[in-house]
Amino acid sequence: xxEVLVITSGKGGVxxxxxxxxxxxxxxxxxxxxxxxxTDIGLRNLDVxxxxxxxxxxxIVDVVRGNCRLKQALIKDxxxxxxxxxxxxxxxxxxxxxxxxxxxxxxxLKAEFDYVIIDCPAGIExxxxxxxxxxxxxxxxxxxxxxxxRDADRIIGLLEASGLESPKLIINRIRTKMxxxxxxxxxxxMMEILAVDLLGIVPDDDTIVISTNRGEPxxxxxxxxxxxxxxxxxxxxxxxxxPLMSLEEKQGFLDKLKTLFGSK
Amino acid sequence: MxxxxxxxxxxxxxxxxxxxxxxxxxxxxxxxxxxILGDVNPGAEIIAGGHIVVxxxxxxxxxxxxxxxxxxxxxxxxxxxxQLRIATHITRSPDGTDAPDIIHPEIAMIRNGVVVIEKxxxxx
Ligand SMILES: Nc1ncnc2c1ncn2[C@@H]1O[C@H](COP(=O)(O)OP(=O)(O)O)[C@@H](O)[C@H]1O
Ligand SMILES: [Mg+2]
Numbered sequence: 001x002x003e004v005l006v007i008t009s010g011k012g013g014v015x016x017x018x019x020x021x022x023x024x025x026x027x028x029x030x031x032x033x034x035x036x037x038x039t040d041i042g043l044r045n046l047d048v049x050x051x052x053x054x055x056x057x058x059x060i061v062d063v064v065r066g067n068c069r070l071k072q073a074l075i076k077d078x079x080x081x082x083x084x085x086x087x088x089x090x091x092x093x094x095x096x097x098x099x100x101x102x103x104x105x106x107x108x109l110k111a112e113f114d115y116v117i118i119d120c121p122a123g124i125e126x127x128x129x130x131x132x133x134x135x136x137x138x139x140x141x142x143x144x145x146x147x148x149x150r151d152a153d154r155i156i157g158l159l160e161a162s163g164l165e166s167p168k169l170i171i172n173r174i175r176t177k178m179x180x181x182x183x184x185x186x187x188x189x190m191m192e193i194l195a196v197d198l199l200g201i202v203p204d205d206d207t208i209v210i211s212t213n214r215g216e217p218x219x220x221x222x223x224x225x226x227x228x229x230x231x232x233x234x235x236x237x238x239x240x241x242x243p244l245m246s247l248e249e250k251q252g253f254l255d256k257l258k259t260l261f262g263s264k
Numbered sequence: 265m266x267x268x269x270x271x272x273x274x275x276x277x278x279x280x281x282x283x284x285x286x287x288x289x290x291x292x293x294x295x296x297x298x299x300i301l302g303d304v305n306p307g308a309e310i311i312a313g314g315h316i317v318v319x320x321x322x323x324x325x326x327x328x329x330x331x332x333x334x335x336x337x338x339x340x341x342x343x344x345x346x347q348l349r350i351a352t353h354i355t356r357s358p359d360g361t362d363a364p365d366i367i368h369p370e371i372a373m374i375r376n377g378v379v380v381i382e383k384x385x386x387x388x
Contacts, residue, residue, distance in 0.1 A: 146306075150288050150306055150307050151288070153287045153288040153289075153305050153306070153307065154287060154288040154289040154307065156287055157287030157288065157289055157290050158289075160287075192321075193303075193305055193306070193323070195285065195303070
């Protein structure tokens with residue numbers, strides 16, 4: 001029996017889809033059977049990030065409406081035999097998917113796969129409730145901005161209220177220089193407010209943009225710093241202890257220096 | 265001056281204990297006193313008829329004496345609210361200030377018609 005992980009954030013554009021693609025691919029690289037589910041109906045793009053857009057025939061709405069069997073809608077990845085995508089619908093009515101549908105879908109998928117990774121839409125409405133309905137665990141993505149952290153906090157509260165206890169946090173798009181200059185929130189300050197476990201820190205990295213446009217997640221790129229961060233995150237997900245990357249340590253150290261000199 | 269419907273002292277028998285932190289979007293409304301065993305994060309809100317005590321960091325919006333009691337107080341281990349209200353008085357944290365380096369409990373109350381914040385000293 002597999003595990004269903006939902007990747008969520010509240011605020012849009014912070015890296016949910018990027019994280020889903022990289023974590024899913026990272027887990028597949030570790031030999032796990034993985035399926036990613038795009039629940040961002042109307043704004044689907046996980047297929048684009050994975051470079052699978054041209055293979056879509058059926059989508060999640062077709063599955064819940066019974067237009068096709070689940071197996072028919074699953075798209076096999078180009079590189080990894082053990083990785084699949086269930087795409088979102090681009091045009092169909094999003095209200096046709098309900099929480100009950102999602103629970104049933106999650107049950108079916110986790111009987112076949114080690115990891116079911118659900119890419120959540122922005123917001124806290126219908127789409128969010130659907131995305132979390134069948135999840136066993138939640139991963140919350142934020143960027144080091146006050147507004148994103150505020151939304152992450154809100155989401156964590158809502159997750160806890162729906163029984164998804166102790167979600168894990170990914171801090172995305174850290175720019176060490178800006179944090180050091182005090183122009184971005186420091187990791188410690190974010191952790192103090194959000195008070196959840198840190199799953200990983202991903203640097204702001206051009207290789208994400210390049211790989212996204214190419215449809216090849218950065219996690220497959222040995223030379224990508226963000227890719228390394230996602231490789232670490234996937235290993236933590238399967239239960240390995242992996243220390244945080246050096247960009248984080250340095251920053252923590254400087255922070256302490258700053259507090260020593262009272263110039264926070 | 266508004267007239268208090270419930271005085272903080274009377275409401276004293278009526279206290280609610282919230283045993284968790286309040287996250288953004290979460291609110292507590294109670295006609296009596298409110299005690300939080302945890303933090304009150306930015307975007308969270310407490311409205312109390314009586315006193316408010318936060319055994320943690322208070323960073324959200326709180327309103328003590330919301331029914332008009334000017335003797336209501338707000339106490340926190342770490343008082344860094346977005347906004348404080350007592351009865352009909354409103355005060356906000358100064359713009360652009362960072363958290364202080366030394367943290368100690370503080371109390372907010374109305375004195376001579378204005379909200380003042382002081383280091384909390386145990387009443388003897
Ligand atoms: N670590 C990163 N470094 C640089 N760009 C990033 C990073 N993470 C995400 N992005 C970019 O930010 C944009 C939004 O990311 P996306 O994953 O689509 O967010 P969401 O799914 O939360 O809306 C995309 O253009 C993506 O390439
Ligand atoms: Mg997205």
